[in-house]
Amino acid sequence: MSYAALDLVMLGAAALIALVAVVFGRARVSWAAAGLALAVLLVATGVFDNLMIAVGLFHYAPHSVLGVAVGRAPLEDFAYPLATALMLPVVWEAVGRWQPADVRTVIASSRPISWVNTAYPFAAAYLLSTTNISVTFVVGTLFFLVPYNLLMYGINDVFDYESDLRNPRKGGVEGAVLPKRLHRPVILAATLSTLPGMLYLLAVGSWLSGLLLVLCVLGVLIYSTPPLRTKERPVADSITSSLHFVGPAIVGLALGDAAWTPQLLALLAAFFLWGYASHAFGAVQDVLADRAAGISSTATVWGARVTARIAIVAYALAGVAVLLSGWPGPLAAILVIPYLLVVAPHWNVTDERSPEANRGWKWFLWLNQLTGFGVTLLLIWWALGR
Amino acid sequence: MPGVYLALLLITLGCMVILDWRYRLFFWRGPVRAAATLILGVVFLGVWDALGIGLGIFFRGDSPLLAGLTLAPEFPVEEVFFLVLLCYLTMNLYVAATRLLSRRGGVGGDGGNPS
Structure with a gap:
């Protein structure tokens, strides 16, 4: 050019x-x-x-x-x-045109507590497949740290406006109710911050990494935007949600030209199942609030009990899938156990008692940090043993 | 003499800050607003540079005035300061121009009162 x-x-x-x-x-x-x-x-x-x-x-x-x-x-x-x-x-x-409080609200709409959950999979996947820190590593990590989350959660909040108002759980650590006048600023901030990094990653990558990146970003958009709005469709809701986190890892691997071995695919499958289970279980606590607000999800369509059981089985399958990954990956199966301990008591949950699942869900915020730490140790071990 | 270019950039940036402070143009008008604008500008231009380097269009010179530190291949540390300077200058000029035009009774941008 x-x-x-x-x-x-x-x-x-x-x-x-x-x-x-x-x-x-x-x-x-x-x-x-x-x-x-x-x-x-x-x-x-x-x-x-x-x-x-x-x-x-x-x-x-x-x-x-x-x-x-x-x-x-x-x-x-x-x-x-x-x-x-x-x-x-x-x-x-x-x-x-924004007031200082608005800036805080817009930043809060991107869920800063979750930033690391998308940046880390990319960074780890890229670093382990290239073993060097490059501009692409820095740009990609920053891209999946902030803009990607603004695009995912901020736009989600815009389209969730009506239902969020009726859900008292949103507004604290788990999300922000976004006033209507901030909808345009959020779309603006998401677009502005996404464009430079996306352009760069598309330009430096292969056609495969470019395609995967576009799919990854599309997945984030269709999750909450009509007409697809997969977050309100059973099964598709948990699939797209999980891919929000597995996607950055896949993009990182593609940008790093990783070899797609069966062991690596098993690892990605385990990560995907873990994300699927976490999303499905998260929907259980919202059954009543979502139904009252006229929102659909796996849990509102199939009921709290079926959804909780799907989550428990998916966690167990994640544990099985990770056993098929390369050494020391199978050790990560241990990390699945705390999740099973937290969700298993809800095997017989009823729709009426579904809000109690929030107790289990709150554990996730901490368990996820612990799991991240455990996975990091295993990745370091794997990198040293290569 | 290594580092001369970096020193000149820092001095010029210092001048931008003094003008900004004296006339309350950019950061002294709205620090968060200014930071958001500046960061977007520097990231955007940085991507532009990186693409140009990647496509084999620009190369770092072997001038003895460069400090010799590079952030990436062909990307000297001075370039970041240059991009900050370009964005800072653009915004100092823009805000000063809106004030100048509104003082003359034209349709002004955001007037002269610091908010």
């Missing part, structure tokens, strides 16, 4: 960001002021770019530039100030 083509792609992305900020952020920009700023920036670029090139701070591959230059500065360099003058004032004005 030539420098000019790269500029067109990035200017297109900048224009898209500006458009989203105007439409969803209702930014009111003084375009005259932005134009004035641009004029000064272009002159400054003309002067300083020439100086910087003259003293040899950087240079260009001759075949990739158009050859049109202002002094020594290639014409393409002027796309940088054009992009900043186009994009930053709009973002500034859009963010300026």
Whole structure:
């Protein structure tokens, strides 16, 4: 790709960001002021770019530039100030409409407590398949740390607005009720933060990693957005939810060019079953609240008891699947036991007593940290033994 | 002399901060707002640079003025400060321009009163 083509792609992305900020952020920009700023920036670029090139701070591959230059500065360099003058004032004005409390609410809507749950699978998968820390590692980890969660939970909150108001459990550690006036800012923040990282990962990866990344992001979107809204469809709800966490690991492996051995697939299957079980069991506690709010899930359609039993079986299957992974993976089967201990007492749960499952679910917040720690130790062991 | 470029960037950035402080342009107008705008800008331009490097368009020069630290292949540490400077300058200019235009009675952006 030539420098000019790269500029067109990035200017297109900048224009898209500006458009989203105007439409969803209702930014009111003084375009005259932005134009004035641009004029000064272009002159400054003309002067300083020439100086910087003259003293040899950087240079260009001759075949990739158009050859049109202002002094020594290639014409393409002027796309940088054009992009900043186009994009930053709009973002500034859009963010300026928020109040400080709104920023906190938007951040809370991305569930900071869960950030690590998506960043870690990516980071671990990528690191173990490439064994080196690169820009892709840093960009990917940051992408799955914040933007991905804003896209997942923030947009989820926008489409859950009605039901969240009727559910007293949402609003604390487990989520934030998002006022209607913040719906646009959340969509804005999710789009703005997702675009740069996504572009980068698509550009540096193979077609396979790109395809998996797009599927991973689509999975996050269809979970809560109509018409698919898989979170309200039995079975599909827990499948998409689990893939939100397994997906980053799969993308990390694809970006790291991992070999897809049967042992690795067994490990991913175990991770998937664990996520499936955790989501299904989480829905049990909400049966009554969800039914009252007219929301559908595996639990509201099949009842609390069947759903709890599916979760218990899926945990057990996760334990079996992990036994088929490469050494010392099978040891992770031990980590399944605390989950079984927490969920097993709910084998005979009834719809009426389903809110009691919240006690078990609260354990998960801590158990997940413990499991993460255990898995980390095993990964280190595996990496050292290679 | 290694580090001259970095030193010049830091001095210029210092000037941006002084202008910002004196005229309450960017961080002194809304710190969170400014941080969000600046971070987005630097990440966006950083991706642009990284793609350019990956596609084999730009190369780090062998200038003796560079400090010699690189964050990634062909990506000197100075580039981050340069991108911060470009974004900071853009926003100082923009806010100053909105004020200048509104003072002249034109349709202004966000006026002169620090919120």
